[in-house]
Amino acid sequence: MDDKVTIEKIARYAGVSPSTVSRALNQPELVKARTRENVYEAVEELKYVPPAVKHEGTAKTAVIGLAVPDIKLSFVGELIRDIQLELSSTSCDLLLIDMKGERRVSLFFTRNSFYRKKIDAVIIFSAILDEGGVNFFNSVNIPVVLMQSRSGAAKSISTNNFLGGHDATEYLLSRGYRKIGFVGWNYQDDRLMGRFNGYRSALEKAGIEFQESMACYDTIDVEGGYKATERLLEGFKPDAVFYSCDAMAAGGLKFFRTHNFKVPDEVGVMGFDNIELASALGLTTMKQFIREKARMAISYLMDRLSGNSRKLLNEEICITPRVVIRETTR
Incomplete structure (x- = not known):
């Protein structure tokens, strides 16, 4: 038979x-x-396994796709570098896939199915992968892992944004700051909401009531951080601001220094990410351990591609950020 x-x-x-x-x-x-x-x-x-697909590279070279909704984010450049460093000891190449603002993975790859012939495995960064998307990748025998997002149907490596936001705010409170503002991007983003809810939780534990005037939102970049800080100070006089990403914190620092605020004495500044820019600015921030996450993602995909592990894992690894203390807090 x-x-x-x-x-x-x-x-x-x-x-x-x-x-x-x-x-x-x-x-x-x-x-x-x-x-x-x-x-x-x-x-x-x-348990159908499609025939091997011939890619544009050599027969010995596997191609790992990195699918990103917004390649303009400052965070993405460092992510690419860290993944490339992990791939440097392998025979794999990296292909950046610009999702052009689309966060729904299933919809993007359905509309752009030609990528199936270009990649052997894929890392999905900060996007939404539903069960239909997982089924698609399984059906064409492409291993997938998520970074900075969660899925109950695929392996994911994410950040505990709630604890990150809570610990960032708690640290500011421990340094004597009491009027702590919050600056973020799209308030409907689940990562942003995790950090915001952690921020509010820490305030509540300290007996501080949150008011709507304590938070402002704008684009997730330096300019957005500058503009949001400017609007924040129109209705609230903070002695510290928790920025939900380092790029926005850089914009906040630019605003404070342009307007002669003394950082960290008059106002403390806390970021989130610990990108290279944070170190250059002396920014106190929350480390997301991106290099370590890249290492785990590549290790999983290499095991799948080499045949050492044929098991489809849907486990979630959630890493809690850590405070990195620098000069923008007292």
Whole structure:
């Protein structure tokens, strides 16, 4: 009896034609969502492994994709460097995939299915991977790992943003600051909300009531940090500000120094990320351990690609940031 799983068997199981199965795997944007899901479920159930795909590189070179919703973020450049350092001792190349603002992984890769032929594995950075997206990658035999986001259906390496926000605020309180403002980007972002909720929790524990005037939001860059700080001071007079990322903290420092505020005596500044810029600015911040996360992500993908581990892991590794004390807090 031939137990080999073929396109024809997948088609019978999913109740579609073999050509539909082929389109769902190679050109998913041409197939209705419900039909795609039926095909992916059949692939998963029957343990189908597609034939190896020939990539543009050499036969000995595997290509790791790094899919990022916004490549303009200052954080991304350092992430690329850390991943490249981890790959330097391997035969793998890195391919940066610009998702152009789209955070829904399933939708992006459905619309841009040609990437399937370019990558052997993929790191998804700070984006939303639902079960349909996981099924798609499994169906085309592409190992996937998430960084800086969470999924119950795939391996993820994330940050405990709540504890990070809590510990950052708690440190400011321990240094004698009491009127602590908050500056962030899109308040609907789950990472931002984790840090904000941690900030509020630390204030509440200290008996400090949060007021709406204590928080401002703008774009996640230096200019956004400058503008948000300017608006924050129109309705609140903080003695410290917790910035939810280092780039915005750099903008805040620029504002305070331009307007002759004495940092850290008149106002303390706390960031979040510990990018290279933070060290140059003497910024007290929260270290996210990006190099360590990159190492874990690459180690998992290399095990999958080498065949040392065929098990699909959906475990979550959540790392708590650590305070890095520098000159912007007393």
